[in-house]
Amino acid sequence: MTVNYKLDSMLELRKYLWGRMITLGIFDADAYWSDNLGESIIPIFPVQQTPEMNQFLSGKKHIVYDKIGVSYDTLWLICTEQILFTVYSTDFSEINEIRNFMIDEFRRMDESAKDINKSAGFNSEKFKFHSIYVADMSPTAPSEELQGFYSADIILEAQYSRSTNSSGRYI
């Protein structure tokens, strides 16, 4: 069977984050409806932001993410990955809300990982998170990048493994 290398732990994490933030009412999916696409856009984006997207997001809170680093040690089945989330909002309190949510959700290491593993929609056949924690969090400050927005960085460090066959290759 062909291995799907498009699968990524970061995308699983993003999926989980979005689900939780919708459930908790931190984000309103309807506010991100795109008439052009005829569907709602999830406002958690990878780094490639197009000018059209900036226009679409004008004034709306959103999150931009990227991987900082990926490392495998001698215990090569377990991957350690750092992910940077930058939260943008015109409302100071909305950023603090997301920061507090992230702390509450991800400070518990193994317990936080368990929550992701058993969440609805998680690709448990391919991934297993072992531990996740908040490696760093910056203060909320006016953004230099997007005028009129506040921003804050949240860095999560996750340890996970991907399901493998008997030779240690991805399945």
Place this chain on the structure above:
Amino acid sequence: MDYSIPLVQASSGLRSLMTASKGKVFKESLVAQISAYVYYNAQVVSKLSSNAAFKNKFREIIFNQIDKDFAEFVDAQARVKPKSLHHVYEWRQTGDPSARLFKLNKLNTEGLGFSVSYEFMPSKTFASTEGNRRHVFTKKASVMEAGMPLKIAPRHSKRLVFETNGYTVFMPEGASVTVKSPGGASVRNSFMMTYSRFFKSNLVNVSIRKSGFQQLFNKSMSKALKLPAEIRTVKYSFSPNTLSVQADAALASAFGGAL
């Protein structure tokens, strides 16, 4: 402070106890052995912290990890916030590890410590690839980071010609242009702030832990502290010089190629 000095001083007091008479066989051999044991351990620890090769390896293993993690941190920040950090990369390659214009330097300090600083490297790529305009802005990173206003004057041609807002502007002959915020207002001090954030936050601690020095150190130290067979056998007299040489040999064996 180098703690190995008081350690050596304290352990040197054991020298006299390492030589016993055979009159009181059991007790005095035990005292001599215990003294030799403590003296040997003190020798290993004190020699370790003053050993130049070990200190270099210790610093190197931690610095290399910090260097890697910091650079990756800046890369990610630059990809997420290109307006703020494009100046520390070659033109049109923001966030690309191969296009960095910054690097960390290590300065050794007392004991096992070291301090870290950064420097900007010269840009080598053309600022613009359009038309015949070929200019390398060598000090791109440092000038933009400092927010220094730039005066651009014609050197090889009579006048400046440039495009702005879709229009081509022809300046009068010999006239210069002043750019108040080269690279944009967002870049000023942004690298310094990113640097400061990394080194004042938990990220640097994560990096030090990740370097694996603790595991390697503990493993090698356990090996070096393993007592020589001589001390483990009943003897009435131990030579401090021999123990000192054995401590040297044990350290060389434990740390020689392990780090």
